[in-house]
Amino acid sequence: MDAVPPTDIVGTGPAPAHVCGHDVHTAVGIGVAQVLARLRQQLSRTAVFLFQPAEETLSGARALIDAGVLERMGIEEIHALHCGPFPVGQFALTPGYGMPGQDKAEVSLSGPDALDAARRLTVDIGALATVALPQSPADLERIVADAKTPNGPLARFVAVRATAQEATVNVSYRCWPPERYVEVREDIRRASMPYAGAATRFPAEPFPAMVCPERDANLLAHHLRRTVGRDTVTELRAAFPPFSGEDFALYLDRIPGTYTFLGVRAPGAAITTSYPHYPDFAPDERAIGVGVRAMAGWIAERTHGAQDLPGGFREAEARHRARS
Known part of the structure; x- marks a missing residue:
């Protein structure tokens, strides 16, 4: 299917x-x-x-x-x-x-150092994550255990994937609780503000x-x-x-x-x-x-x-x- x-x-x-x-x-x-x-x-x-x-x-x-x-x-x-x-x-x-649902953002940068700025902004936005992508079977075991824990590490989280494609940073993120998307969108805008010519766009409402x-x-x-x-x-x-x-x-x-x-x-x-x-x-x-x-x-x-x-x-x- x-x-x-x-x-x-x-x-x-x-x-x-x-x-x-x-x-x-x-x-x-x-x-x-x-x-x-x-x-x-x-x-x-x-x-x-x-x-x-x-x-x-x-x-x-x-x-x-x-x-x-x-x-x-x-x-x-x-x-x-x-x-x-x-x-x-x-x-x-x-x-x-x-x-969790899913939300996406695009940040376009301009200027002579736009490519380097995009790489740096990718790191800054990635730092918004409170839970990292699992890197090992041990990480997966921990996630399963955390999901069974009341008020545990996954009670509130942000998981972020940010990649730089030339002068554009593409962001995909998930969060919990669902209403936290408003907060995360503001965090992405705030992270982008120090970069000259940054234009932040959210293509659609969060899934x-x-x-x-x-x-x-x-x-x-x-x-x-x-x-x-x-x-x-x-x-x-x-x-x-x-x-x-x-x-x-x-x-x-x-x-x-x-x-x-x-x-x-x-x-x-x-x-x-x-x-x-x-x-x-x-x-x-x-x-x-x-x-x-x-x-x-x-x-x-x-x-x-x-x-x-x-x-x-x-x-x-x-x-x-x-x-x-």
């Missing part, structure tokens, strides 16, 4: 590659559809499957929404799984948290963060502990991971639902084999069956429990328009 381009593979790669788990997600989705098809006579409501491409470019969900899929299908709630660096058989939920409704995630956690096992659920207490966006945010901004990480790390395997976008990403395929059983049970239960998640599509869409 989505191949990661070489430039987005950690350390870069020779060609696009399936190193984010979308092939696993697709297999799980098809498996859940097969199970529910056999149970269709026992379902009280309709389950709709969205096989949506272009998540990596943050454009697929927008295309489906603009095409009217949510209205046409009468979708009232939405649920998703995504591969994560957790032991196979484990699920990681993010009640009240999720994944929204994905915030998982707390009540909905807690309902799913209760279901998984009851049906799969108490030890199969862990809860993240920070946005995770701080270096990727997620266009599922656009769905959750309109209707209630859940987004859960499916553990795909094989016993004894390096964390990079289960952390998306690493070149040696190799998820344990036993996770497919785990995901199918868990999500088929959850969706089947949801067809009988509409009252648990507040509101349906029309009510949620009205709230979205009011916020906009």
Whole structure:
């Protein structure tokens, strides 16, 4: 469904590659559809499957929404799984948290020393980051541990990528909490002010963060502990991971639902084999069956429990328009 381009593979790669788990997600989705098809006579409501491409470019969900899929299908709630660096058989939920959005800036410089100034400004803007890009498996292990820590290092963060292309500095950054974008934009403007002829531009509004409704995630956690096992659920207490966006945010901004990480790390395997976008990403395929059983049970239960998640599509869409 989505191949990661070489430039987005950690350390870069020779060609696009399936190193984010979308092939696993697709297999799980098809498996859940097969199970529910056999149970269709026992379902009280309709389950709709969205096989949506272009998540990596943050454009697929927008295309489906603009095409009217949510209205046409009468979708009232939405649920998703995504591969994560957790032991196979484990699920990681993010009640009240999720994944950061993304914002971009461009700073154009002029003058005889513009090229050197751009390089120096890249360093200055990079210094705004409070969390560094991981450089080793140990860094990844620490990030996973920090994401489970209430009020830990990832409770508030800024992750920045700044590069100089001739006399222009291109900036891409993510932050948490979501409203911190206002503060970070001012910091970028302030960092650029000392440079003669600096012109700072933000090409678009920030892509929204994905915030998982707390009540909905807690309902799913209760279901998984009851049906799969108490030890199969862990809860993240920070946005995770701080270096990727997620266009599922656009769905959750309109209707209630859940987004859960499916553990795909094989016993004894390096964390990079289960952390998306690493070149040696190799998820344990036993996770497919785990995901199918868990999500088929959850969706089947949801067809009988509409009252648990507040509101349906029309009510949620009205709230979205009011916020906009």
